[in-house]
Amino acid sequence: MKKILLSALIPALLGVSACSDDTPKPSSSSDQQATATQSNFDDVYASITAKAIAPPLKKLASDEFEGRLPTTKGEEKTLAYLTDWFEKAGFKPGNQGSYLQQVELMEITADPDMAMTIGENTFRYKEDMVASSKREQKQVNLDKSDLVFVGYGVNAPEYDWNDYEGLDVKGKTVVILVNDPGFENAESGKFQGKTMTYYGRWSYKYEEASRQGAAGAIIVHETAPASYPWSVVANSWSGPQYGLVSQDKGASRVAVEGWLTLDAAQKVFADAGLDFAEQKAKAQQGPYHQAMDLQASVTVKNRFKKSTSHNVIATLPGSEKSDEHVIFTAHWDHLGKDDSLQGDQIYNGAHDNATGTAASLVMANALKDLSPRPKRSMTFLIVTAEEQGLLGSKYYADHPVIPMDKTVANINMDAMNVLGKTKDVAVVGKGKSELETYLEKAAERQGRTLTGEDRPEAGYYYRSDHFSFAKQGVPALYAEGGSEPADEATAKYRKRMNVIVTGCYHQVCDEFRDDWDLSGIAQDAQMLMEVGVDVANAEKWPTWSEQSEFQRQ
Incomplete structure (x- = not known):
């Protein structure tokens, strides 16, 4: 960069x-x-x-x-x-006579009573998948949203890489690999080899999917490239989720942000007539996307409230x-x-x-x-x-x-x-x-x-x-x-x-x-x-x- x-x-x-x-x-x-x-x-x-x-x-x-x-x-x-x-x-x-700095947060808690349907498969919350939304809505739906595999979900001009090039994902749900193209392809000279760039972070992937206009974004979890096991995903992405208060109430974000276990993802790819390992290999070689001819549905019911947390700042x-x-x-x-x-x-x-x-x-x-x-x-x-x-x-x-x-x-x-x-x-x-x-x-x-x-x-x-x-x-x-x-x-x-x-x-x-x-x-x-x-x-x-x-x- x-x-x-x-x-x-x-x-x-x-x-x-x-x-x-x-x-x-x-x-x-x-x-x-x-x-x-x-x-x-x-x-x-x-x-x-x-x-x-x-x-x-x-x-x-x-x-x-x-x-x-x-x-x-x-x-x-x-x-x-x-x-x-x-x-x-x-x-x-440190803050004009106070040790505290107010941080305005939006707390959104998804009802754990949810399931995600992709094709003929139904995936269970925290066992197979997690889903949430940054939108301040009581209920957010993906209703038969077309799935598109977008490789690593990266748009990086300085690396001459755009997995979204020529692709319209408006209203669709993108499926994304974790990390970036250099991780399992270190000798290729792509990105920074095994050293992760910011493009490999989950936060970037959701942000880019949002900029592309997608309705949903699902990251495929793999322990090695993610650097943590599924249990971390299940614990960290469930329960109250916080974001900074946004003027548009989260409208600029994809409606649903989710993760799938590797086993679940492999089932999805198989149902689409695709081999996950082969598709991943193609995504490592260069910018890549592939329609999956499957649809995803999930309903996320939210409780949300604005709240105030605090940074502590003290000066000598x-x-x-x-x-x-x-x-x-x-x-x-x-x-x-x-x-x-x-x-x-x-x-x-x-x-x-x-x-x-x-x-x-x-x-x-x-x-x-x-x-x-x-x-x-x-x-x-x-x-x-x-x-x-x-x-x-x-x-x-x-x-x-x-x-x-x-x-x-x-x-x-x-x-x-x-x-x-x-x-x-x-x-x-x-x-x-x-x-x-x-x-x-x-x-x-x-x-x-x-x-x-x-x-x-x-x-x-x-x-x-x-x-x-x-x-x-x-x-x-x-x-x-x-x-x-x-x-x-x-x-x-x-x-x-x-x-x-x-x-x-x-x-x-x-x-x-x-x-x-x-x-x-x-x-x-x-x-x-x-x-x-x-x-x-x-x-x-x-x-x-x-x-x-x-x-x-």
């Missing part, structure tokens, strides 16, 4: 193991930024520990917070906890250039609770993202004691509704409290490392900006090296709140503990715990564990704080790399 054209195209312990050491090592890069000259920086740095992170993490992930779903009692308790912490840490209210004013800000982001929200479940009903969201939120609080506690203060202001923006499509950060980016031309950089923390210390740092979207120069220096203090992310095909750069800043041209950094454990004991722990953490993503088992080794979170939080302080004290603002699509205008 070309420079800022992207905006037009888209209009990972209470008791720490003996081998863990949170004490900083002397920096070998004292000739770079000003951190080493801070009189008490080492003491402030060392105050960020696993022991300090555990209490707020455990608190935020407790049943008391009811899974931190926006606009619920869980939100009220979360906001009270966060604002009280920032106030005690000496951070100023800079000592010299207080109008310029380095913004740290994390999201406080998760999935709430599901009363229909037997047994545990609460999606506590300990890893995702009580970790990043707790780290933010401990970092704020540390920064308040830094003397002298950084030259530029340090601001924490803890946003709402990330799980619903980065809505809190998107709202902030559209309604910034701090002007974007006064926002020097963004540093994001999401689902931080509960697998113990690492020798490497995984940079999500490696190579995008000069912030990695600061990160390399901070990692060197810890004896660590920078690597790329393990799974660039998952498109993580487009899946957390920094992306909202990147789209506005603000250099945005998302980095976390890598894959190389610090020592043998950590390697053994990591092998066992990684299975648990991965399997609990967006599940009720994402709960705080007393046997978590939180030294990895402390390690990363120390590092990211140093990056932030260095950027705040630097003479020049960081810039994007030449190959980045996110240049400031």
